[in-house]
Amino acid sequence: MNKIDKAGWISVVGNPNVGKSTLVNALVGEKLSIVTHKPQTTRKRITAIANGPDYQIVFSDTPGVIKPHYKMQEAMMQKVGEALEDADVVMAVTDVEEGGFREELLEKLKYVKVPVIVVLNKVDLTKQEDTAQRLSALENVIKPTKIIAVSALHGFHVDELKKILLEHLPVGEPFYPKDYMSDLPERFFAAEILREKILMYYHKEVPYSVEVIIEEFKETEKLTHIRAVIYVNRHTQKGIIIGHKGEALKKTATAARKDMEKWLNGKVFLEVQVKVKKDWRDNEIQLKNFGYL
Numbered sequence: 001m002n003k004i005d006k007a008g009w010i011s012v013v014g015n016p017n018v019g020k021s022t023l024v025n026a027l028v029g030e031k032l033s034i035v036t037h038k039p040q041t042t043r044k045r046i047t048a049i050a051n052g053p054d055y056q057i058v059f060s061d062t063p064g065v066i067k068p069h070y071k072m073q074e075a076m077m078q079k080v081g082e083a084l085e086d087a088d089v090v091m092a093v094t095d096v097e098e099g100g101f102r103e104e105l106l107e108k109l110k111y112v113k114v115p116v117i118v119v120l121n122k123v124d125l126t127k128q129e130d131t132a133q134r135l136s137a138l139e140n141v142i143k144p145t146k147i148i149a150v151s152a153l154h155g156f157h158v159d160e161l162k163k164i165l166l167e168h169l170p171v172g173e174p175f176y177p178k179d180y181m182s183d184l185p186e187r188f189f190a191a192e193i194l195r196e197k198i199l200m201y202y203h204k205e206v207p208y209s210v211e212v213i214i215e216e217f218k219e220t221e222k223l224t225h226i227r228a229v230i231y232v233n234r235h236t237q238k239g240i241i242i243g244h245k246g247e248a249l250k251k252t253a254t255a256a257r258k259d260m261e262k263w264l265n266g267k268v269f270l271e272v273q274v275k276v277k278k279d280w281r282d283n284e285i286q287l288k289n290f291g292y293l
């Protein structure tokens with residue numbers, strides 16, 4: 001009998017902070033999508049590819065669904081809409097705290113034509129009977145193709161979820177070479193690593209006002225030279241990012257460099273500059289330059 005290959009696109013959607021990126025990383029077995037305790041960590045559509053001997057799953061991790069307040073957030077929500085339209089399977093993720101989806105997402109999920117797998121994440125935080133209750137409530141509201149409770153952080157039921165996803169994936173040949181983990185360039189991941197540290201080390205609106213662009217990524221025999229620019233929204237934010245005697249930026253850049261070295265498996269020389277691009281989040285030209293539009 002012939003071996004059956006499965007290949008397809010799975011879009012991962014849900015409210016902010018429910019663990020979509022953590023789950024995608026767990027399914028792929030590699031940290032590709034950045035994760036923090038803050039909402040709106042993911043801003044763009046991130047492809048992360050899980051390869052097996054007889055399958056290739058191309059995940060699209062997406063930003064958490066919010067009500068947009070500025071153009072960048074509108075662009076983020078546009079990506080979620082697109083991801084819902086071109087998937088073979090939709091994986092809608094919620095967690096035990098939220099146990100549901102924002103109204104506008106729920107409406108869209110009702111009209112999705114492909115299988116919708118609902119995932120209740122973070123079950124490590126709750127009792128079994130509460131999980132069961134959450135699951136039946138969700139099932140009544142959205143009538144998913146399948147529903148499963150997992151803990152992305154602890155790897156609980158992640159393999160079972162992968163089996164379910166594969167069952168609903170179309171038969172087909174892989175879209176990418178089998179050693180690909182993403183179709184995004186290295187520069188993108190380098191920028192995301194630095195942005196993750198900015199989300200971790202700065203407070204309030206600052207991380208949300210920042211874009212990171214890698215202006216140089218040069219591999220030599222001994223090390224990788226990475227030159228990053230942190231763009232901020234307002235002049236006062238530049239001072240905050242740099243901090244007293246440059247301490248804040250030094251701490252952030254050092255943490256980012258260490259992660260980059262782990263990811264690239266070699267030495268990294270990271271240079272970071274801070275520049276002001278006034279009100280870039282509402283400026284279409286800037287948003288285009290930064291890859292949001």
Ligand SMILES: Nc1nc2c(ncn2[C@@H]2O[C@H](COP(=O)(O)OP(=O)(O)OP(=O)(O)O)[C@@H](O)[C@H]2O)c(=O)[nH]1
Binds near residue numbers: 016019021023038042
């Ligand atoms: N306890 C617990 N925490 C989890 C689990 N999965 C994710 N988290 C935590 O939840 C927080 C948010 O995780 P992310 O993966 O960034 O969530 P997200 O849905 O991608 O968030 P956005 O990109 O902002 O929409 C992080 O602090 C994770 O460590 C889980 O299974 N259990």
Ligand SMILES: [Mg+2]
Binds near residue numbers: 033034042062063064
């Ligand atoms: Mg995310």
